[in-house]
Amino acid sequence: MTDGQLTEARWTHLALPTGDLDAAIAFYTTMTPLTLVERFADDAGRSAWLSNAGQVQTPMVLVLVSFDAEAGGELGLLRPFAHLGIEVPSRADVDAAAERGRAAGCLHWEPRQMPGPVGYICALTDPDGNVVEFSHGQKVFSSVREKWGV
Template identity: 35%
Template sequence: MRPTLTHLALHVPDLEACVAFYKRYCGMHIIHEREGKGSRIVWMAEPGKEHRFIFVIMPGGQERHLASDDYSHFGFAVESAEEVDRIAREAETAGCLIWAPREDVYPVGYYCGLRDPAGNYVEFSYGQPLGPGSETMPIPRSM
């Protein structure tokens, strides 16, 4: 059997703020929580993906300080360009928008970027050949 990516584990400086962020912007929910090594550990997933991929969020991390042109990020696909715009407006009001909505060449598509409370960047995109509905899109080939 080949390895399968199942989770991403993050140490964060403010556990509650990060859990709230991923609930609010990413639609994730808590699927498991426990006390581990003296602190609360939270597992979060997208609805329907609880057995495929989760975020494990743990307290005790240092805030990340990424440059605005650092494109290290977690990527979430959304159903429309309008949804990208809605998320960006909400994030701008909350003070966590880092990349205003923009269109880029295929396969990047239309996207915006937010900064989570730990300093990680989170992209919301439409039109990439990834995520729900992308099965009919061509896979990008190297040039």
Template identity: 35%
Template sequence: MPTTLTHLALHVPDLEACIDFYQQFCGMRVIHERAGKGSKIVWMAEPGKEHQFIFVIMPGGADRQLAADDYSHFGFAVDSREQVEEIARLAESAGCLIWPARDEPYPVGYYCGLRDPAGNYVEFSYGQPLGPGSEAMPIP
């Protein structure tokens, strides 16, 4: 039975802080909001991908306290190593950098990691066989 992953739903402790984070670091935008759960429910998507994959963000979640060696994360691909470095610089200034920019053997590539306001880890990578420029790369 074929399926398509369309969304990820997150309960977060601070809705507005998470909206701001995903707008600032991921370029996502709010595409829908409605009343719900005593506040509002927000849908966010990358521009042009509104019908492919979204985050549904809702209030009422607890802050996630992931261990330093926990590599659970949301992964975003960027167009260059320089973009990874710029995101890492911005995140360091904002106090949310958890993995400084680093190189790992293929298929991991060049990446950095941030902690969102709900405690989720978010990776920004270049050189993986996913995302921008990956069409020419084999998937291991």
């Protein structure tokens, strides 16, 4: 990228429907490292963009969408194993995520050590039932950076 302009196709976001946009925003901004980037509203419904703060080189956005016409439809597309993955710097961070989830009643998987390449993991469920995994030692981030020479 030069001057902030897109110069090649790239993966930028994942969109998930939500039955309660405010509850979903609250979950992701308190239980994960994501922060609110922008909110939108129109005649069809409301949406929000969330991302890591300061992630300007390779932004990835979680788009939460609440369409009025789809109210009452089936939500929670990422379950029972499909999930969003968040890699954290330490095992203590996985344990802290599990504790937050336990306290909020949304712990999906207790912390556990899994064989490589999975690492130490736990998972929470968001207000719509989607699974959010926290991992340490999975090395997705560093493996991709190494592959592309960063």
